[in-house]
Amino acid sequence: MSHVKLFIPGPVEVSAKTQQAMIQPLMGHRSKDFQALYERIMPGLKTLFGTTQPVFLSTSSAWGAMEGSIRNLVTKKVLNCCCGAFSDKWYDVSLNCGKQAEALKVAWGQPITPEAVDERLATGEFDAITVVHNETSTGVLNPLREIAAVVKKYPGVSLITDTVSSFSTVPIGFDELGLDVMLLGTQKALALPPGMALFAISEAALAKAGTLKDRGYYFDFVEFRKNADNYMTPSTPVIPLIFALESKLEDIFNEGLENRYARHARLNGLVHDWVRRHGFECFAPEGYRSKSLTCVANNREIDTAKLVSLMKKNHLMAIDGGYGKIKGTTFRLSNMGDETDATIAELIAALDDSLAKL
Ligand SMILES: *Cc1c(COP(=O)(O)O)cnc(C)c1O
Numbered sequence: 228m229s230h231v232k233l234f235i236p237g238p239v240e241v242s243a244k245t246q247q248a249m250i251q252p253l254m255g256h257r258s259k260d261f262q263a264l265y266e267r268i269m270p271g272l273k274t275l276f277g278t279t280q281p282v283f284l285s286t287s288s289a290w291g292a293m294e295g296s297i298r299n300l301v302t303k304k305v306l307n308c309c310c311g312a313f314s315d316k317w318y319d320v321s322l323n324c325g326k327q328a329e330a331l332k333v334a335w336g337q338p339i340t341p342e343a344v345d346e347r348l349a350t351g352e353f354d355a356i357t358v359v360h361n362e363t364s365t366g367v368l369n370p371l372r373e374i375a376a377v378v379k380k381y382p383g384v385s386l387i388t389d390t391v392s393s394f395s396t397v398p399i400g401f402d403e404l405g406l407d408v409m410l411l412g413t414q415k416a417l418a419l420p421p422g423m424a425l426f427a428i429s430e431a432a433l434a435k436a437g438t439l440k441d442r443g444y445y446f447d448f449v450e451f452r453k454n455a456d457n458y459m460t461p462s463t464p465v466i467p468l469i470f471a472l473e474s475k476l477e478d479i480f481n482e483g484l485e486n487r488y489a490r491h492a493r494l495n496g497l498v499h500d501w502v503r504r505h506g507f508e509c510f511a512p513e514g515y516r517s518k519s520l521t522c523v524a525n526n527r528e529i530d531t532a533k534l535v536s537l538m539k540k541n542h543l544m545a546i547d548g549g550y551g552k553i554k555g556t557t558f559r560l561s562n563m564g565d566e567t568d569a570t571i572a573e574l575i576a577a578l579d580d581s582l583a584k585l
Contacts, residue, residue: 295446418564
């Protein structure tokens with residue numbers, strides 16, 4: 228059956244194998260069968276996160292875990308690093324949770340610098356910081372390793388990291404970098420349907436969460452940990468997505484992690500070649516460019532809405548015409564998930580054709 232294939236940066240195209248995995252018969256979530264399922268996927272998840280900590284499954288999109296991190300880990304004040312739509316919104320969420328918060332802002336398209344983080348944390352005002360690793364709206368990959376090294380100088384400051392669109396596309400070691408929370412949603416880099424968030428928490432962060440009184444129930448880190456020790460979740464989980472995740476882990480380890488990272492880098496490079504060939508530019512500066520999507524600066528001032536519609540009408544492909552305030556001045560192409568040299572070649576041929584018809 229033909230359908231519009233998703234090259235937007237989330238949700239991305241879901242394979243037939245993944246869809247098939249989701250329709251397995253259900254089990255009770257307090258059953259041995261469920262515990263066995265969660266136990267089966269745990270080692271693969273730990274490897275992907277680069278951690279010895281348990282990985283938690285939240286039946287929510289990524290924002291659930293993002294809000295939960297604020298509610299569980301901010302006692303004094305949080306520094307929200309803002310460099311695009313998702314990271315900017317995290318600051319609003321902090322305020323909506325009734326927390327003291329400060330926005331560390333850079334212009335959209337620019338990365339967060341470790342120096343700026345250092346300068347703000349040195350004030351001693353903060354006990355948490357949020358960083359979006361791959362800012363999906365601008366295509367900026369922030370220097371997480373360098374930022375994490377700076378945060379380490381300030382014990383007691385929890386480093387909360389969103390890896391929604393970078394997870395498993397570039398190496399990110401939770402333990403090695405000393406992160407306190409690392410979270411993602413299923414519908415982007417993992418190419419699963421939307422509806423579940425995965426996250427890891429450091430021991431230090433978990434201990435801190437235990438001291439907070441108003442962390443709520445649905446995203447209570449202490450509850451997640453207690454349940455995961457028994458391979459369970461606090462509330463009824465989205466079991467079909469966990470089946471899908473099990474199938475996806477099989478795909479990832481069959482391919483091999485290094486091959487998966489190399490594939491994302493190579494396919495992203497093919498898209499960048501297309502960008503240059505047509506006289507466009509990347510919105511993100513060299514050295515800070517995402518490997519899982521490309522945010523193209525519309526320096527040629529083409530009609531991006533028309534490009535999006537030609538791609539859909541003539542080629543059954545969905546691309547993105549730019550997010551929020553950079554809609555029209557940018558457009559975005561995803562190479563996340565299961566894309567291959569062949570499917571990216573199809574995308575590029577379709578883009579060439581559509582550009583010629585503008
Ligand atoms: C998509 C996205 C989110 C939000 O995901 P939801 O699934 O809508 O909760 C957060 N952060 C980044 C970087 C994203 O790309």
